Amino acid sequence: MPQKFQNFINGKWVDAKSGKTFENRNPANWDEVIGIFPKSGKEDVDEAVKAARFAFEKWRLVPAPKRGDIMRAIGDIMVARKEELAREMTREMGKVLAETRGDVQEGIDTAYYASSEGRRLFGRTVPSELPNKFAMAIRVPIGVGGIITPWNFPMAIPTWKIFPAVLSGNTVVFKPATDTPKTATTLVEIMMEAGIPEGVVNIVHGGGNEVGNAITSHPDIDLISFTGSTAVGKQISRDASDTLKRVSLELGGKNAQIVMDDADLDLALDGVLWGAFGTTGQRCTATSRLILHEKIYDKFMSTLVDRTKKLRLGDGLLPATEVGPCVNESQRKTVQSYVEIGQKEGARLVAGGSIARGNGLSKGWFHEPTIFADVTPEMRVAKEEIFGPVLSVIRTKSLEESIAVLNNTVYGLSSSVYTRDVNKAFVAIRDIKAGITYINVPTIGAEAHLPFGGVKQTGNGHREGGWTVYDFFTEWKAVYVDYSGKLQRAQIDNY
Numbered sequence: 266m267p268q269k270f271q272n273f274i275n276g277k278w279v280d281a282k283s284g285k286t287f288e289n290r291n292p293a294n295w296d297e298v299i300g301i302f303p304k305s306g307k308e309d310v311d312e313a314v315k316a317a318r319f320a321f322e323k324w325r326l327v328p329a330p331k332r333g334d335i336m337r338a339i340g341d342i343m344v345a346r347k348e349e350l351a352r353e354m355t356r357e358m359g360k361v362l363a364e365t366r367g368d369v370q371e372g373i374d375t376a377y378y379a380s381s382e383g384r385r386l387f388g389r390t391v392p393s394e395l396p397n398k399f400a401m402a403i404r405v406p407i408g409v410g411g412i413i414t415p416w417n418f419p420m421a422i423p424t425w426k427i428f429p430a431v432l433s434g435n436t437v438v439f440k441p442a443t444d445t446p447k448t449a450t451t452l453v454e455i456m457m458e459a460g461i462p463e464g465v466v467n468i469v470h471g472g473g474n475e476v477g478n479a480i481t482s483h484p485d486i487d488l489i490s491f492t493g494s495t496a497v498g499k500q501i502s503r504d505a506s507d508t509l510k511r512v513s514l515e516l517g518g519k520n521a522q523i524v525m526d527d528a529d530l531d532l533a534l535d536g537v538l539w540g541a542f543g544t545t546g547q548r549c550t551a552t553s554r555l556i557l558h559e560k561i562y563d564k565f566m567s568t569l570v571d572r573t574k575k576l577r578l579g580d581g582l583l584p585a586t587e588v589g590p591c592v593n594e595s596q597r598k599t600v601q602s603y604v605e606i607g608q609k610e611g612a613r614l615v616a617g618g619s620i621a622r623g624n625g626l627s628k629g630w631f632h633e634p635t636i637f638a639d640v641t642p643e644m645r646v647a648k649e650e651i652f653g654p655v656l657s658v659i660r661t662k663s664l665e666e667s668i669a670v671l672n673n674t675v676y677g678l679s680s681s682v683y684t685r686d687v688n689k690a691f692v693a694i695r696d697i698k699a700g701i702t703y704i705n706v707p708t709i710g711a712e713a714h715l716p717f718g719g720v721k722q723t724g725n726g727h728r729e730g731g732w733t734v735y736d737f738f739t740e741w742k743a744v745y746v747d748y749s750g751k752l753q754r755a756q757i758d759n760y
């Protein structure tokens with residue numbers, strides 16, 4: 266019998282009020298049920314928000330360094346359980362073990378960063394324009410946060426949001442993706458074990474239409490942090506506008522790697538293979554376009570195609586596997602539909618293009634790593650996010666043209682340039698429109714202590730990661746203390 270899981274509301278494990286459930290299966294072997302989870306609705310969200318609102322009044326008064334101590338304890342538990350967590354995550358969403366270990370590591374890094382931020386949360390003191398008057402700005406927590414997360418980084422992304430939210434003194438209602446409810450549940454268990462008080466973190470499982478919508482339109486939720494598709498992000502933005510919630514959106518990408526003719530081609534090749542087919546292309550930072558200088562185009566393509574065809578697909582728990590399955594059937598269908606679109610548009614299919622069959626692959630959502638050559642910037646496969654193992658290759662003549670092609674998208678998350686010419690590198694850093702630019706590094710692999718996020722339709726201007734995420738989860742309060750003992754009128758008595 267598959268294990269049954271519950272929501273966690275106000276410190277108690279509970280079923281959905283409706284009693285409904287949904288199943289979660291292993292994408293590498295759909296016969297294997299990971300667990301049965303509550304299919305919650307608005308009434309469950311209401312309970313969770315009530316608990317979070319109540320808990321907030323106490324939690325906001327706990328000194329931030331003390332909250333940081335709990336974060337450190339969370340990190341310590343994650344370190345001790347890293348291998349077990351990674352295995353559970355690979356079973357649940359399919360990416361290879363080395364990558365789920367990395368995903369846990371990002372969570373650990375985020376926990377320790379949050380722990381140390383408990384002793385910073387810096388405000389500012391500034392001089393007042395009047396004598397005997399003190400002026401400062403301090404950070405204060407905001408209230409209840411709605412946390413809505415995707416399946417592709419089932420540990421790291423929830424931690425990016427929940428740890429800084431909670432460290433800052435907020436409480437949260439957490440809705441994880443329905444493809445990765447188990448990892449999310451384990452994360453909540455770890456937080457409780459480390460000493461997070463009841464009501465501070467609540468988890469409500471279920472779909473976007475029921476649980477997600479109830480969160481984004483809830484009058485008693487103050488902020489929303491969401492990672493997912495641009496279409497859903499726009500809808501959240503609209504829903505949240507009625508109650509003027511603060512909203513942080515991390516959305517789609519159509520990231521490109523440029524390879525100049527002066528680049529170290531072996532390095533660039535390793536980079537694009539990892540960026541395009543690591544995580545089966547299912548990262549918002551994945552390399553979806555390769556922009557190749559014409560002088561090296563043919564040579565680079567022939568090795569790229571060879572190496573791509575040799576990539577070993579399989580269950581991510583097996584040590585030889587390099588590329589895991591797509592997360593579910595609908596994701597694989599999207600990939601298949603783009604393979605058709607690319608061919609109809611006249612792109613040349615040079616690797617992959619089909620559902621992967623063969624030993625050990627028949628019961629999973631596997632798709633071959635796929636490359637389209639001779640793609641032009643106007644094709645849909647050059648512009649739209651696919652979120653799967655598909656790479657579109659575009660030929661260019663110069664750095665300027667390469668940057669123009671790279672910028673020719675509504676998205677602006679990650680970008681990469683391979684060159685040995687420092688002048689070219691700095692022109693690229695200046696002119697590329699993206700939240701992240703890598704030089705001689707693939708488009709994936711952001712570190713947890715730097716700002717993470719994108720420009721244009723990749724987001725709405727906020728950043729996760731590092732110190733920047735604390736700007737989202739705190740409000741600035743300006744404080745003036747007049748110790749002159751008399752009424753001093755600013756802008757009037759002093760001028």
Ligand code: UN1
Nearest residue numbers: 418548549550709710711
């Ligand atoms: C994502 O795909 O949503 O930079 C996050 C990276 C990872 C995070 C990806 N550290 O590729």
